[in-house]
Amino acid sequence: MDIKDIIKPENFVYGKSKVLTDTVMHYCPGCSHGVVHKILAEVIEEMGIQDKTIGISPVGCAVFAYKYIDIDWQQAAHGRAPALATATKRLYPDKYVVAYQGDGDLASIGTAEIMHACNRGENIVVIFINNAIYGMTGGQMAPTTLLGMKTATTPYGRRADLNGYPLKITELIAQLEGTCYVTRQSVQNPGSVRKAKKAIRKAFENSALKKGTSFVEIVSTCNSNWKMTPVKANKWMEENMFPFYPLGDIKDR
Amino acid sequence: MAFKGAIVVDIEKCKGCSVCVANCPTQTIALAKKVNSKGYPYCYMENPDNCTGCGNCATVCPDSVITVYRVKI
Amino acid sequence: MAEKLLKKGNEAIALAAIRYGADGYFGYPITPQSEVMETLMEEMPWETTGMVVLQAESETSSINMLYGGACCGKKVMTSSSSPGISLMCEGISYMAGAELPCLVVDVIRGGPGLGTIQPAQGDYFQAVKGGGHGDYKIIVLAPASVQEMYDFVGLGFDLAFKYRNPVMILSDGAIGQMMEKVELRDPVRRLTDKEITEKYGHWATVGKPASRKGNIISSLSLAASEMEAINLRLQAKYQKMRENEVRFEKTMCDNAEYLLVAFGSSARICEGTLEIARSKGIRMGLLRPITLFPYPETAIREMLPQLKGIMSVELNAGQMVEDVRLAVNGAVPVEFYGRMGGSIFSPEEVFEAFAKKFNL
Structure with missing residues (x-):
């Protein structure tokens, strides 16, 4: 069968979501952000909620998320996305509000905001990209950096006595009464991408049901700052990140 | 039931990360020797006969550059 | 009523x-x-x-x-x-x-x-x-x-x-x-979500209908030329505020030779100082800026021909006095009196400070 006979509209099975813009993402080749943006856009498209969804972008690599997902966006100060999301959701209870944050944004400078938004049980969706490093500023230690991991500010590897321990903030979040769904996912292969997408969809559905805060961590790679190829970074993540940050639902009620 | 598939790559938007290559179960995809205008080698169907249209490549593509088509045979 | x-x-x-x-x-x-x-x-x-x-x-x-x-x-x-x-x-x-x-x-x-x-x-x-x-x-x-x-x-x-x-x-x-x-003034009704969308939907994040592009609210612009253009637009807006929004209140300023400038609670205390001064035959007036930005510098400047001196009275170490001095630009002496750290002056105290500074 000739390729030309296959590539026809009636045979289309999968392509770019209509909720993604045509702007080329600034992310490095192989960055997990792109995959998460894609599945977030697909969930918004499939639920038909493009006109009802307000996104909050962080400070960090995902600051420009607003260029890529075609919804209304607020660009928050570093760590404050949950505060913006709180007010937005309270003032528009029928909209879907999603805060998209990295590990430095959510688990370091914005710890108070995320803890209290989750504890109040704000009916928002939080997507937490944990790649264990500061991407945009050039690879410094993040709160989630693993022990021994080399970064620009831990050039000889993270040491507990000097730098403290990697923070499992998702486990802390799961302890809070206000959260209804807390899960840890990844997007390095087709199966994990599908699972992560299901988790994000569930988070959005929870938000409509006013069950409380849904929190989806995506264990991710930052191959540039990890100084690996994208494929090698995915493997390194599976071997080193997953044992410390195990995948799966931590809370679902 | 067997399937036959094909992909279309948005060559200019491909960054050549090769995550699709690593995730293709039928060794259909490879990175081209040529590069796009940004200097990235882009992915293409090196062995188009192998493609089953499973969509794994497009699912893991961070830049949504792959469109997948599939027919039953 | x-x-x-x-x-x-x-x-x-x-x-x-x-x-x-x-x-x-x-x-x-x-x-x-x-x-x-x-x-x-x-x-x-x-x-x-x-x-x-x-x-x-x-x-x-x-x-x-x-x-x-x-x-x-x-x-x-x-x-x-x-x-x-x-x-x-x-x-x-x-x-x-x-x-x-x-x-x-x-x-x-x-x-x-x-x-x-x-x-x-x-x-x-x-x-x-x-x-x-x-x-x-x-x-x-x-x-x-x-x-x-x-x-x-x-x-x-x-x-x-x-x-x-x-x-x-x-x-x-x-x-x-x-x-x-x-x-209590007559209540103003809250706008409905629909009214907000009609009024501010061209910029606000109210949910993106198919008919328009996504609204993006951000203060970020990495290109220097773009950021400078944004700054110039902001400065033009601030200039409009200076032109249109200055508010102040003058008390006994018509024939005043000396002027107190004070805002907020300091201005209330200075009203007492005015009475003391007037009872002593000193023609003192009070200018109370209501907007601190934009500052009523023109109002102060217009009074300069009639003034022998100005004193800025503040509950601090002398902050607004800098704006008074910028407005006056050396045309008449500008003095300052203030208390700090939660201490408040009395009208008499302000008058004494004034009399001392201007040798009256």
Whole structure:
């Protein structure tokens, strides 16, 4: 069968979501952000909620998320996305509000905001990209950096006595009464991408049901700052990140 | 039931990360020797006969550059 | 006949917020302004007007809740006192940069640091000269009575939306805590979501219909040329504020040879000083800036031909006096008298300082 006979509209099975813009993402080749943006856009498209969804972008690599997902966006100060999301959701209870944050944004400078938004049980969706490093500023230690991991500010590897321990903030979040769904996912292969997408969809559905805060961590790679190829970074993540940050639902009620 | 598939790559938007290559179960995809205008080698169907249209490549593509088509045979 | 109540300045802020149709209040307790949120919680406006009232986990969070609410085209406000406002300055800069309307009430206490809970005016620079980073301005209203605390909530929201810019009510612990008669104005209805979409849907994040591109609210622009263009646009807006929004009040200025300049509670005390001076045959007047930005520099300058001297009277080490001197530009002597750290001067004390400085 000739390729030309296959590539026809009636045979289309999968392509770019209509909720993604045509702007080329600034992310490095192989960055997990792109995959998460894609599945977030697909969930918004499939639920038909493009006109009802307000996104909050962080400070960090995902600051420009607003260029890529075609919804209304607020660009928050570093760590404050949950505060913006709180007010937005309270003032528009029928909209879907999603805060998209990295590990430095959510688990370091914005710890108070995320803890209290989750504890109040704000009916928002939080997507937490944990790649264990500061991407945009050039690879410094993040709160989630693993022990021994080399970064620009831990050039000889993270040491507990000097730098403290990697923070499992998702486990802390799961302890809070206000959260209804807390899960840890990844997007390095087709199966994990599908699972992560299901988790994000569930988070959005929870938000409509006013069950409380849904929190989806995506264990991710930052191959540039990890100084690996994208494929090698995915493997390194599976071997080193997953044992410390195990995948799966931590809370679902 | 067997399937036959094909992909279309948005060559200019491909960054050549090769995550699709690593995730293709039928060794259909490879990175081209040529590069796009940004200097990235882009992915293409090196062995188009192998493609089953499973969509794994497009699912893991961070830049949504792959469109997948599939027919039953 | 309008309803009149005896209320604290802080309570008046809360009642005004509800009656001027505020959509949201987000705050954090701090003396001497905690009655604002306490009054709102007692009034339960979410049961009547639908106004959201939320106690945040910090002032940092409060101001960023304002950022989110303002992005939605809603009328949002907070109140705090000096140390809390310091924490909010980051957010105020972001909101000025992103051109968002909001109302911030600062009931000043003595500083620096944790300072004291007594009234002071030591945050003039912070409010008027920036506080946060970057070249931005906010409109600053300085009430001198409980009635003005009430009225400036309405005025503040109007100006915030007129210019899409943060507005601050710069009060102090004296005005916040004292009780006075306040006349409640006719209530203003909150806008419906539909009305907000019609009015502000071209910029606000209200959900993107298929008919338009996504609204993006951000203060970020990495290209220097773009960022400079944004700055020039902001500066042009601030110039419009200077041209259109200067407010002040003159007392006994017509034949004055000497002028006191004072705002807020200092201005009230200076009214007593005027009486003392006039009783002694000294032709003294008082100019009370109501807007601290934009500053009534032209009003001061126009009086220069009749003046022998000016004294700026403030509850700080001398902050507004710098703006008086800029307006006067050396044409007449400009003196300063102030107390700090929560101490307040009496009318007599101000007169004595004045007489000494001008050898009268």
